[in-house]
Amino acid sequence: SQQGEEDPQALSIQEGENATMNCSYKTSINNLQWYRQNSGRGLVHLILIRSNEREKHSGRLRVTLDTSKKSSSLLITASRAADTASYFCATVSTGGGNKLTFGTGTQLKVEL
Amino acid sequence: DTAVSQTPKYLVTQMGNDKSIKCEQNLGHDTMYWYKQDSKKFLKIMFSYNNKELIINETVPNRFSPKSPDKAHLNLHINSLELGDSAVYFCASSHLEWGTGELFFGEGSRLTVL
Numbered sequence: 001s002q003q004g005e006e007d008p009q010a011l012s013i014q015e016g017e018n019a020t021m022n023c024s025y026k027t028s029i030n031n032l033q034w035y036r037q038n039s040g041r042g043l044v045h046l047i048l049i050r051s052n053e054r055e056k057h058s059g060r061l062r063v064t065l066d067t068s069k070k071s072s073s074l075l076i077t078a079s080r081a082a083d084t085a086s087y088f089c090a091t092v093s094t095g096g097g098n099k100l101t102f103g104t105g106t107q108l109k110v111e112l
Numbered sequence: 113d114t115a116v117s118q119t120p121k122y123l124v125t126q127m128g129n130d131k132s133i134k135c136e137q138n139l140g141h142d143t144m145y146w147y148k149q150d151s152k153k154f155l156k157i158m159f160s161y162n163n164k165e166l167i168i169n170e171t172v173p174n175r176f177s178p179k180s181p182d183k184a185h186l187n188l189h190i191n192s193l194e195l196g197d198s199a200v201y202f203c204a205s206s207h208l209e210w211g212t213g214e215l216f217f218g219e220g221s222r223l224t225v226l
Contacts, residue, residue, distance in 0.1 A: 031213055037153075042116075042202060042217035086153060092213040098143060098206060099168055100213055102155040 004089045004103025012109045019076040021106040023089030024069075030092045032065055033100070034074050037086045046074075046087075051094075079110045115139050118203045118218040125193060126226055132189045133221045135203030143167075144186035145204040145215065146178060155202070161186055162208055190223075198225045 007022045025032070031050045035043040049056045049065045049072065056063045062075040076083055089103040116137045125131055137144060145168070146158040160168035161180040175191045190197060200222045204215040 033214065035215075040220075042219045043155075043204075043215070045214045045216070048214055088155065098162075098208050098213050099157060099160070100145075100215055101157070102147075105153050 004091060004101065006087075006089060006103045006106045008106060009104070010107045010109070012111065013079055015079060015081055015110055015112050017079055017110075019079050019083070019108055019110070021074045021087050021089075021108070023072045023074070023103050025072075025089070025091050025103070026070065027091075028094040029067070030094055032063075032072050033090045033092075034061075034063060034072075035088045035090060035102075037088065037105075039085070043088065076108075079108075081110050081112055084108060084110045116203055116205055116216050116218040118201075118221050120221060121219065122222050122224075124224045124226065127193055127195060129193050130189070130191045131193060131223070132187055133201055133203075133223075134185070134187045135218060136185050137203075137205040137216070138184065139205055139207075139216060141205040141207045141216070142183055143206050143208045144180065144183070145206075146186065146188050147202040147204060147217075149200045149202060149220070151199070159186075159188075193223075193225045195225050198223055 004025045033048045034046045037043045047058045060077045065072045086105045088105045090100045118135045143162045145160045149155045159178040164180045177189045180186045200220045203218040206215050
């Protein structure tokens with residue numbers, strides 16, 4: 001079964017606005033990662049947050065992790081048209097080796 | 113320099129045929145993966161090799177056979193192709209010793225079975 005469920009499935013915003021995507025997962029994890037996929041391209045790693053971390057920043061990205069709720073959020077601030085892509089969360093389960101299990105993804109569209 | 117490269121990028125073939133997809137990484141990673149992405153963008157892991165040894169083998173029909181001649185290469189051979197095999201197949205690599213789990217993906221190989 002799918003480890004991560006993302007919400008919303010699709011999000012459309014105006015350039016300059018913030019975009020928030022949420023991810024819920026089912027099992028205990030070692031870390032949670034976010035990836036971006038532009039249309040017709042491969043996935044690109046954005047940020048990794050470990051199970052003992054609660055928040056992490058990278059440029060315009062802010063990721064939070066709540067292990068008690070088994071959920072994470074990705075915030076993209078001051079969005080740009082170039083941020084239009086699908087965003088996936090992925091988890092490495094405790095004892096799962098290096099098996100990275102992906103969520104269902106959020107399609108983000110940033111309009112000019 | 114392409115870090116993870118897959119060939120071919122597009123593959124159109126008839127049902128029942130056999131086809132292969134090749135993957136190479138020049139990152140010096142010790143672990144490589146095959147993922148399948150369906151039309152709904154759902155990504156599912158198929159196989160993983162660490163230093164040429166199979167470490168992950170998900171429930172995949174035995175028509176799919178991965179081969180890793182060395183740790184920089186992981187190929188995927190598919191026998192007797194079926195309509196349901198149509199998907200985008202992604203190769204990825206990582207370095208298990210670093211423990212982070214961050215994956216580097218290729219650009220994908222879009223397989224269409226007619």
